[in-house]
Amino acid sequence: MKIITCIKVVPEEQDIVIKADGELSFDRAKPTISAYDLNAVEAGAQLLEECGGDFIALSVGSGGIDNPKLKKNILSRGPESLVMVADDRLKDLDTHQTAKVLKAAIEKVGEYDLILCGEGSSDLYAQQVGPQLGQLLNVPTINSVSKITQSDGKIVVQRTLENEVETLESVLPALVIVTSDINLPRIATMSHVLAAGKKPATVWTLEDIGVLELFNTIEVIDTRAPQQVERKQDIVEGDTDEAIQEFITKLSTVLAK
């Protein structure tokens, strides 16, 4: 089976700094794999172990995704090779344009049996790219998948819905969007990390995949953190009985309000 997992690269969440005016600073945030896509990568890795074949990771984004540490990170999690479309014109792309670029990249990669996507991105979580990509590729597209098994050129998947678990069979090629509880993404071992450095990684520009025009419909004007609640900054110092009493009195007056 030939599997392609699509990965969004996002800034490392814990390194995003919220400035006093609510503005977000990404200066210290390194590029990393969107958390939900880790499940899609793991699902691909497990299928590959099960039935062999070929497993490629694909990511499109701005030039910054062409980062050696990030590439190693992706490749240490199971894919045998990596394809990136890294181009600054791809910054802040809307979901439809992202799907379009992914489609062009997939067509350049060639034949495939299964495309895997995560349920949404960990930064914007629009949950749009997977379904749109399936539509553009014109292949059966199934979301909310919490289990995948394959046999004889077909896949059987489970969709966990609100009140029922649906089991569906689909022909290949197909596109499957997995949930975040489908599996527990593996932690790369040292030999995986070392091997990752030797796996092939290809980086394309938009021209390479023949996308000559983008019609981005969104423009990001501002991204701000919601306003913080003003803290009282009422600090009681020391551990004497009086201090503890003062603390309790303060607490109870506030709670009584």
Add this chain to the structure above:
Amino acid sequence: MSIMKIERKRGEGMSNEGFDVIVVGAGVAGNVAAYLLGREGLQVLLIERGNYPGSKNMTGGRIYSHSLEKIMPDFAKEAPIERKITREKVFMMTEKSSIGLDFQSSLLGTHGSDSYSVLRGVFDQWLAEKAEEVGVEIVTGICVDDLIIRQGKVCGVIAGIDQIESGVTILADGINSLLAQKAGLRKEFKPSHVAVGVKELIELPAELIQERFQCNENEGTACMFAGFPSDGRIGGGFLYTNKESISLGVVCTLSDLIKGQKALPQLMEDFKTHPTVAPLIKEGKLVEYSGHLVPEGGVEMMPKIIGDGVLVVGDAAGFCVNLGYAVRGMDFAIASGECAARAVSKAYQGGGYSEGDLQVYRDYLEESFVLHDMKLYRNFPKFLETTPRVFSDYPKLLEGIMTDMFVMNGQPTQALVKTIMKHINKVGVLKITRDAWKGVRSV
């Protein structure tokens, strides 16, 4: 003759990766050793258990530049250092007072003997990038659990299910080096051999720091506090100014801490609220809190640093001096990393990494300041330990003299000499002389 043919025997089921050198721990010691060997063209693997180099490393905050300067001339121009230290303050502190000495001199900034405040999170990452640039393979987020040992020779490392072979392994895994223990080079250390430190990183705007500490942009102050911060026991407080933050902490000998009334977090709280310290950090935002051990057993605690196929560097080897009020470890870590790299490089050319082949490591350490200074301060920890007056009585003595000199309350004043002698007599002239003599002899 290629030595790797001899060294790189791969057994069944082993990883087919093999390296000339594996360095465990990407602190300053490990990074420098890996960098130098990578530069020599050896195949080097550097393994760090933190998610990135520097993520698990702590220091007070000041690096004496001399040892890194030798390896990377003018490093401070490129490296992410915080501020060049051009002002030194030393305080004797009691609960209510502090008596300080302020030393500002252009001598402090002389190239090659200057010092810089640093934050390891960024500094170690930069060092690791330098190593990567010369071809070192760095793996982070992986903890080395054990060593591959065959017939007493260290042949590589074990991490999880992986075994990776190497000609020689350098242990740069910090003070609590479990691997040196596994290699049979070290025993558990005694409480008197280590001190514990806590540190808070407090954010403040750069201009405010410059104002409060009277320094220029890019320049900074180091403050040492003896007495009150460690509750009169061995240890002290420190403060280093970074670009936009302050590193503030307390160090206390473990054996002393056990005897005392106050736990370390409480010492830190009291230190922060002391009238001398509080205004310096006012309106600051606490962004990081960390704790770490400090080796201070001197040569007494030094493990065996050379074995068959293995060398120990930096804190893992106990290379650090704790002067009670200040700790010096990073320049030792760097210099020992350099000595180890030179030794490995020589052994590589010579054709083997037996304990005998690696003995040059000790020779290089003897030639450098590392072992010299370790021996120089050999008795200093003991002096501090057997002379608790340094941290309790003397700050009080100074407080007494100063209050008598400066507090005017209408009581008849006494001549200066008389005032001073009154306080000295409280401790005892003989004791003071004896302590001074002991102190001088111990260094």
